Amino acid sequence: MLRFNITIFLCAFMLVTLSGQGSKYNGDPDASFAIARELAFNQERNEARDTLLFILTKFPNYHDIREFLGATYSWDGLYADARKAFSFIIKKTAERKDTWKAWINNELWAGQSLNALDLANRALLHFPHDADLLYQKANAQIHGDKPAEAFATLQLIRDRDPSNVKAINFENFLNDKLSFNRVGFSTSHEFYSKIFNPMHYYAFKYGRQTKFGSAIARVNIHRRFESTGTQFEVDLYPRIIKGLYAYVNLGTSGSFLFPDFRYSAELFTSLPHSLEASLGFRALKYSTGTTVIYTGSVGWYTGNSYLYFRPYIIPNDSGFSKSGSINFRKYRSDAYNYSSISIGVGFSPLTDRFDYTGLENSIINLKSQSFSVGHYFTTSGNKLAWGINAGISRQEISFNPGHFNLIYSLSISWDLKFK
Structure with a gap:
């Protein structure tokens, strides 16, 4: 485990050093992405972001990397930076449900319930009746103090999937809140x-x-x-x-x-x-x-x-x-x-x-x-x-x-x- 961590550190160090010298990225993006993920999940977020940004200098449309970059910003409360990353991806291609979900969560964590609700509605235009996005929409409505509207949104999930556990639990919570x-x-x-x-x-x-x-x-x-x-x-x-x-x-x-x-x-x-x-x-x-x-x-x-x-x-x-x-x-x-x-x-x-x-x-x-x-x-x-x-x-x-x-x-x- 120690040898593996040292390897990650050396790889990241080489990538960051080359970036600082203005060099172009010439490595394997998938391998570097795996290293960046390991760094991020081991609380080395800044080093992970340096690696991700360096990869994007050559592969700006590698959306999985930019999406993960945005996620690391969200985790650390850098909501504006995360917003820019997710927005860049959606402008390129709106058919990425995971990016929509990450962006909506970012706005909820930032306390921007109206933004989150707007994003959920936009995402549902591309993924109609999607249970995950409807659930996030209901969550945004709750954060915006609209429990009755959230209840109606959850009903859309239950109409298609009566046994949806997350929707059932959320409905029970709302019933309690509306009682x-x-x-x-x-x-x-x-x-x-x-x-x-x-x-x-x-x-x-x-x-x-x-x-x-x-x-x-x-x-x-x-x-x-x-x-x-x-x-x-x-x-x-x-x-x-x-x-x-x-x-x-x-x-x-x-x-x-x-x-x-x-x-x-x-x-x-x-x-x-x-x-x-x-x-x-x-x-x-x-x-x-x-x-x-x-x-x-x-x-x-x-x-x-x-x-x-x-x-x-x-x-x-x-x-x-x-x-x-x-x-x-x-x-x-x-x-x-x-x-x-x-x-x-x-x-x-x-x-x-x-x-x-x-x-x-x-x-x-x-x-x-x-x-x-x-x-x-x-x-x-x-x-x-x-x-x-x-x-x-x-x-x-x-x-x-x-x-x-x-x-x-x-x-x-x-x-x-x-x-």
Whole structure:
């Protein structure tokens, strides 16, 4: 292998030296092309391009060489140079599908979706109904924020080849992108080691994605302490600028099982090195007063994993109550397919396990530890999203400090996305 690399280097050196002396190329273009390809694939792009350009001084219409030259420019982000190479070839002969494909990719990588779409349409005049070019056209339409048009283009592929895997996968992606509405149902159940009967929680929601962000309306129904209560909530996730969005929540209830009124706000921002941070508050208003909870988060994306920490700080008569959780997610195909682990210490202020009336200060100081695992996945081309979560908590009993309950929990969720 070492001897082979030295041979490549010497050949390239001789070619470049002759070029620098103004000599004409007199070698075997196919052999030199093979050497240039080896150089390019071994990250010796400049040396490869010198060799390719030298060959073209004698064989300017050796289009395979010029096409590969253009590809090396694209790989290195030299999109204008690549554009010139591909344009030269197409002006000579438009019947080169691979050149069209390489040129379209170059424009997509350069962020020029309109150019890519124009090239795809031009290429299709020479290669009507070609699946590869139609796929690239759909890709250009997606980059140009035209998902409905991209869907129609993919249908042209499916009409001729119903089993085309790339088109099917792309259609599933588009169906997901065009499904702006979502309805869902979740149910959670907690079982106590002593004293309390099982507690049951149900939620129904409707959400819609808009150009300003997403909005979710939710109805929560709880069955606890031999009573049933209902709460109405709205969650908003407005986009402010790129890398900055907010969370706003409003909720109300007439049941003692919930706060009379709740409101929340939090600001999220992207940071360098794949970090994300947020800062905000939650407020729970009862007949006896309002509990304000300050919170935030620090998260880190690494590969297909996301690790984040969320603390809660609650001012009270004796100072501050502090709690927090560490959460880890391992993503698979997208944001709806992942597994999770969560570890928490301290009382979770947003839990609805208690009758808070007159006990807010004592409850928020309760000791607690928790652990849970979850698995979330989609079916039916991402139209259906499912989730299951199981956990165990060790929770101090509010009316018997120093004594603890073990709480076993199981949650199941289901969402349907539609246009």
